Amino acid sequence: MTLHGQTFVVTGAASGIGAATAALLRDAGAEVIGVDRNTAADFRGVFVQADLSSAEGVAAVAEQIPERIDGLLNIAGVPGTAPWRLVLSVNVFGVRDLTRALLPKLVPGGVVVNLASNVANGWAERRDQVIAFTSTADREAALDLVGADPEITGNSYRFSKECVRWLSLEAASSALGKARVVSVSPGPVQTPILEDFKVDHGRDKVEGAVALLGRAGQPADIAHAIGFLVSPEAAWIHGTDVCVDGGLSAHRAAADSLSVTA
Numbered sequence: 490m491t492l493h494g495q496t497f498v499v500t501g502a503a504s505g506i507g508a509a510t511a512a513l514l515r516d517a518g519a520e521v522i523g524v525d526r527n528t529a530a531d532f533r534g535v536f537v538q539a540d541l542s543s544a545e546g547v548a549a550v551a552e553q554i555p556e557r558i559d560g561l562l563n564i565a566g567v568p569g570t571a572p573w574r575l576v577l578s579v580n581v582f583g584v585r586d587l588t589r590a591l592l593p594k595l596v597p598g599g600v601v602v603n604l605a606s607n608v609a610n611g612w613a614e615r616r617d618q619v620i621a622f623t624s625t626a627d628r629e630a631a632l633d634l635v636g637a638d639p640e641i642t643g644n645s646y647r648f649s650k651e652c653v654r655w656l657s658l659e660a661a662s663s664a665l666g667k668a669r670v671v672s673v674s675p676g677p678v679q680t681p682i683l684e685d686f687k688v689d690h691g692r693d694k695v696e697g698a699v700a701l702l703g704r705a706g707q708p709a710d711i712a713h714a715i716g717f718l719v720s721p722e723a724a725w726i727h728g729t730d731v732c733v734d735g736g737l738s739a740h741r742a743a744a745d746s747l748s749v750t751a
């Protein structure tokens with residue numbers, strides 16, 4: 490794979506999957522503009538330190554991005570151990586608003602990759618809430634829509650990634666013939682956020698899943714999938730979610746089906 494002459498914006502580039510993806514793209518010859526609230530020591534490329542949780546932070550990033558980019562990789566994210574408003578602000582509004590701000594800078598045939606999660610596989614069950622939330626431009630008004638629903642505020646990470654699945658589908662449909670949009674849904678990956686998932690989703694559940702799979706995913710497992718998705722070889726992959734979870738979702742779906750037929 491060669492990405493010489495191409496420029497990618499990678500959010501969450503200071504850690505985990507974002508850092509691994511930035512390194513992989515650079516190794517393939519691309520220019521990388523990393524974005525993160527934290528600094529990244531020895532980052533090879535342009536680095537924009539910014540907080541994507543606010544509209545102002547997103548606008549400040551967009552201003553610093555050149556007029557022509559080949560791809561936007563929305564990888565920054567916070568876990569459900571953070572306050573629910575922050576989770577939805579970074580994971581949903583950050584993705585939605587940065588994508589809208591940078592789409593005009595995307596070259597024809599450019600690509601957007603959004604990090605979702607396999608915890609969002611049931612996103613269509615909350616389709617109406619997801620669409621109402623993501624289509625409300627005013628952030629406070631959107632947060633007010635869901636603030637009284639403990640099913641959402643108590644599972645803010647899952648809801649945030651359900652919104653990312655929908656935003657990806659919606660953007661893919663709007664961008665048909667102009668740019669590609671895909672989401673990537675990892676299972677448990679060994680990064681700093683995994684400890685928070687153990688608190689949020691239950692230690693036994695997360696550690697049980699890792700034991701079942703034989704190992705946790707590594708940032709490189711996800712970065713390689715993203716690297717392929719942004720490459721010219723993936724030109725016909727558009728508007729879909731790519732599950733990269735070691736088979737966890739397949740196992741759960743099969744187990745659910747067997748329990749129904751048993």
Ligand SMILES: NC(=O)c1ccc[n+]([C@@H]2O[C@H](COP(=O)([O-])OP(=O)(O)OC[C@H]3O[C@@H](n4cnc5c(N)ncnc54)[C@H](O)[C@@H]3O)[C@@H](O)[C@H]2O)c1
Nearest residue numbers: 501504505506525526540541542565566606677678680682
């Ligand atoms: N690790 C997993 O098990 C897993 C599983 C499914 C999905 N994901 C998703 O993958 C993405 C990457 O996560 P990771 O595993 O690399 O975690 P990570 O914690 O290593 O990296 C997340 C990065 O996002 C940055 N970030 C958070 N809030 C920000 C803000 N307001 N502004 C700018 N940057 C901000 C953090 O500083 C950090 O560098 C996230 O969206 C996460 O939800 C991770």
